[in-house]
Amino acid sequence: MTVQETIAQRNRLLGASVVRALEARHFVAAYFETGEDAVRAAVERIPAAASVTFGGSMTVQSLGLPARLAEKGCHVYDRHSVPRADLDEFQKEHYFSDWYLASANAISEDGILFNMDGTGNRVASMIYGPRHVLLLVGMNKVVHDSAAAVQRVRTLAAPTNAQRFCRETPCAKTGRCGDCRGTDSICCTLTAMRLCRPAGRTHIYLFGESAGF
Numbered sequence: 001m002t003v004q005e006t007i008a009q010r011n012r013l014l015g016a017s018v019v020r021a022l023e024a025r026h027f028v029a030a031y032f033e034t035g036e037d038a039v040r041a042a043v044e045r046i047p048a049a050a051s052v053t054f055g056g057s058m059t060v061q062s063l064g065l066p067a068r069l070a071e072k073g074c075h076v077y078d079r080h081s082v083p084r085a086d087l088d089e090f091q092k093e094h095y096f097s098d099w100y101l102a103s104a105n106a107i108s109e110d111g112i113l114f115n116m117d118g119t120g121n122r123v124a125s126m127i128y129g130p131r132h133v134l135l136l137v138g139m140n141k142v143v144h145d146s147a148a149a150v151q152r153v154r155t156l157a158a159p160t161n162a163q164r165f166c167r168e169t170p171c172a173k174t175g176r177c178g179d180c181r182g183t184d185s186i187c188c189t190l191t192a193m194r195l196c197r198p199a200g201r202t203h204i205y206l207f208g209e210s211a212g213f
Contacts, residue, residue: 008033011139011208014109018142018206021111026199031206035063038136038205045203046099046134048073053094054101055079055122058164059136059212065101074099091121100130103212104137105157106149107204113193114149116158118186126202127191133202138211146192158187160213 001009015031022029032038042065046052052074054060070076077094079087102122106114113135117123126133143149159171162184169185170178180187196202 008208014142015139015206015208018107018109018111021109022107022204025111025194026196027111028196028200028203029206030204031208033208035059035136035138035207035209035211038207039063039065039068041205042134042136043068043072046072046074049075050099051075051077051094051097052099052101053077053079053091053097053125053130055125057101057103057122057136057212059103059138060101062211063136065136088119088121095125095129097130099132099134100125101134101136102126104135104141104204105213106152107137107142107206108145108149109142110145111194112146112149113191113204114146114153115191115193116153116187117189117191120189123189123191126193131201135202135204136211137204137206139206139208140210141212142206149192150190153190154187157213162186164213 019029019031032041046069052069054066066076066078077097079090082090104113105116115123143152154177159175159177162169162172167184167186169182170180
């Protein structure tokens with residue numbers, strides 16, 4: 001097999017195992033070969049006319065899911081359509097949408113979801129509020145265990161996002177976690193979702209490509 005075929009086979013086997021682990025924790029989970037395959041399944045799953053909101057996920061944006069759902073006829077509330085000064089009120093207004101779209105910072109092989117947030121709007125929506133949650137997650141975010149998940153969040157996802165948002169934090173300047181406590185820190189709330197409640201509320205579509213941070 002070629003290198004690409006070997007990686008695809010590894011992702012396929014591990015992805016199937018992670019799906020089983022997620023299902024055992026009452027999540028709805030599926031594995032797809034590509035992000036495009038996952039998007040097509042998401043568009044098919046979310047009904048037309050459903051209200052949809054989403055966070056600042058690079059994965060969701062890069063795969064173009066909001067636009068595809070809008071084309072289908074969903075009521076997509078686009079956070080990028082309002083001035084930054086109005087964003088907080090906009091997100092609160094649409095907090096109880098039918099569907100919330102996001103990704104995850106890390107998923108352990110035994111099916112626990114890990115996320116770090118600054119304001120907490122993303123993790124709040126993932127935990128409670130919207131009727132359904134759909135997470136698109138590339139296999140680059142699957143790690144061995146909880147310790148590796150926290151390490152990924154702190155040393156990869158957080159510094160990259162701090163740079164993306166032009167934060168004045170040590171990690172934005174050095175690329176390394178400085179365990180900072182400044183007001184610009186985006187590492188304010190760390191969540192570990194070990195079970196889905198109510199069962200079946202959160203859908204996780206894994207796919208065998210790298211996406212997001």
